[in-house]
Amino acid sequence: MIIAIDGPAGAGKSTIARMIAKKMRFTYIDTGAMYRALTLKVLDAGIDPKKTSRIIRAARDIDIELVSLNSGGLKVLLDGKNVSRAIRHPRITKMVSDIAKIKGVRTVMVELQRRLARGKNCVLEGRDTGTVVFPKAEKKFFLDADFAERVKRRHKEFREKPDMTQVKADDVAADLRNRDTIDSTRKVAPLKRAEDAIYVDTTHMTIVRVINELLRHING
Ligand code: DC
Numbered sequence: 001m002i003i004a005i006d007g008p009a010g011a012g013k014s015t016i017a018r019m020i021a022k023k024m025r026f027t028y029i030d031t032g033a034m035y036r037a038l039t040l041k042v043l044d045a046g047i048d049p050k051k052t053s054r055i056i057r058a059a060r061d062i063d064i065e066l067v068s069l070n071s072g073g074l075k076v077l078l079d080g081k082n083v084s085r086a087i088r089h090p091r092i093t094k095m096v097s098d099i100a101k102i103k104g105v106r107t108v109m110v111e112l113q114r115r116l117a118r119g120k121n122c123v124l125e126g127r128d129t130g131t132v133v134f135p136k137a138e139k140k141f142f143l144d145a146d147f148a149e150r151v152k153r154r155h156k157e158f159r160e161k162p163d164m165t166q167v168k169a170d171d172v173a174a175d176l177r178n179r180d181t182i183d184s185t186r187k188v189a190p191l192k193r194a195e196d197a198i199y200v201d202t203t204h205m206t207i208v209r210v211i212n213e214l215l216r217h218i219n220g
Contacts, residue, residue, distance in 0.1 A: 001026075003123045003218065004130035007143035008180055008191060010150025012202045016143065016210050017125035018072055023215070024121070028068050030076075031113055031126030031133070035100040036087035037064050037078045038109070042099060043091065049098060056104035064112070090167065093175055097182035106132075106188050128189040130197050139218050140197035143210070149203045151176055 021028035065077040130140035158167040183191040
């Protein structure tokens with residue numbers, strides 16, 4: 001079974017997708033982490049972000065491994081190296097949407113995502129997992145939340161990380177607005193709700209309530 005969970009940043013996708021995967025013993029595929037890993041590779045290799053052909057080549061050569069930990073966390077290996085923390089750094093967050101909007105990059109990454117999921121029960125999470133990666137997924141969800149609430153959640157996440165406590169709410173808001181715009185207006189696979197996806201507004205919901213709501217649909 002394929003469960004696809006899409007939505008904008010801060011809607012609760014990662015937390016929810018991870019917990020549903022753990023509960024159901026499904027493989028968890030964080031597609032955003034994959035675009036982030038590619039962005040890290042591009043930046044570390046000093047590739048000019050305007051040189052799309054070089055970026056696409058980097059995507060073709062990439063070796064990404066996603067390892068779900070017993071703790072519920074996710075270990076991301078890029079070319080064998082643990083980059084789980086590095087890919088969450090603001091320098092990556094700032095740049096990832098511009099890398100992810102490149103058509104050739106998406107072709108390569110979508111193929112990789114399908115390969116990772118082949119023959120398995122999976123929970124995939126991202127922006128286009130229910131529209132493009134697995135349009136025939138058995139269960140599709142679109143998680144959303146008010147902009148202010150999404151900013152609040154992301155800001156809280158930063159404040160809890162030892163080296164990012166000084167990140168300001170205004171900067172988080174500017175980043176989210178920028179990514180929302182790029183992710184939903186790009187030509188290839190823009191963020192949008194699949195017609196057959198169940199829409200869940202998580203603004204006023206606890207994590208437990210969202211999980212129960214999704215499980216009700218999955219098991220129903
Ligand atoms: O979910 P996230 O914040 O880690 O995702 C980082 C970026 O990657 C997001 O701003 C857009 C891009 N992305 C994408 O284009 N398609 C996906 N399926 C997942 C993420």
